[in-house]
């Protein structure tokens with residue numbers, strides 16, 4: 187069949203070119219956006235008098251019919267159509283005849299693809315926010331149950347100070363909250379309609395771009411036609427937002443991998459989210475968090491790839507930008523499934539709280555509390571209290587116990603400045619509860635943080651309704 191643009195050509199294009207040039211192999215995924223955009227465009231054309239009511243009706247009917255065909259798998263995508271835009275337009279003309287040929291009036295594929303891809307990216311943005319929030323809800327549910335579950339807090343992956351499991355999980359949620367906020371910001375920044383920009387310079391038809399923007403749910407039309415057809419910042423924003431999200435997911439996953447090892451023993455992953463080894467029958471592997479950790483790689487790559495495509499491109503549209511889509515599709519798909527599976531994996535994980543508690547009694551985690559006690563209650567300058575505590579730690583090490591196990595008598599025999607009440611502050615639970623400063627790990631503070639995140643979720647959800 188002749189190409190829609192074949193007027194000035196004398197011979198047919200080579201098969202090799204056809205396959206190389208075509209984007210329909212992947213951009214068919216924007217068929218919903220293409221049809222949605224075409225409907226709005228057609229309504230606008232009728233509004234400004236380019237289409238009659240009956241032409242509009244038959245175009246809208248034809249587009250509906252095409253949507254049904256694609257949905258039910260009755261639409262064949264062919265490289266000879268080049269892209270989803272021309273595939274749908276040709277099919278429309280095939281279905282409804284002459285009026286189908288009028289749909290592309292006052293429109294170019296340049297503003298059409300800019301529109302479709304923007305709609306796709308914004309839609310993905312919203313659905314990712316929903317999925318991140320679902321993950322946060324699962325995490326906060328777990329956090330609420332564990333505001334008293336003592337575990338070792340770490341720096342340098344070494345036992346540092348006792349915290350509670352809820353507090354640690356809230357820390358994860360804070361990074362996810364920023365991911366939602368980043369998506370909210372980029373949604374707002376990019377929610378403008380490029381349709382009506384034409385090929386690069388606008389159109390001579392007096393397109394009602396405000397109408398189209400409203401019809402499609404954008405906040406307004408974009409400002410400048412030339413920028414509109416060449417801008418892919420919306421896609422880069424999304425790729426960056428996803429890269430950050432996947433980086434956070436990789437950090438959570440890394441902790442799940444560590445925690446599920448025999449060395450930590452903090453969690454037991456459910457059988458349904460673990461895998462076995464083909465040679466070692468005893469093994470249960472944390473493949474899910476490992477794969478999640480690994481998936482961040484491609485999301486960073488997709489961001490770098492599109493930055494490289496866009497670098498140095500002259501205005502306005504260039505075919506290079508056809509390379510913008512596959513990475514975005516891949517990142518969106520990757521992030522979606524990652525969020526979903528991480529949520530499921532966490533919801534089915536068993537937290538071995540006794541083990542966490544046991545590990546918190548290793549490494550003299552309350553040493554700082556003794557130093558603080560000496561300052562506050564015994565009038566010892568911090569430098570001296572640090573030194574005295576060091577001696578207490580050395581004594582406990584020699585005895586082969588944690589400092590929290592030392593008695594008041596033992597403490598006083600090490601240094602007479604250690605007053606009554608010191609052994610109580612060495613208790614791991616009181617050490618955790620003592621960090622009651624704003625943002626600290628005390629159970630009451632952890633609960634406040636959980637409530638604040640829950641409030642954020644309520645607002646973020648209602649903003650998407």
Ligand code: ARG
Nearest residue numbers: 209269295296299505507508
């Ligand atoms: N398939 C193209 C893309 O993805 C659509 C726009 C083509 N425009 C053009 N003038 N060749 O970018």
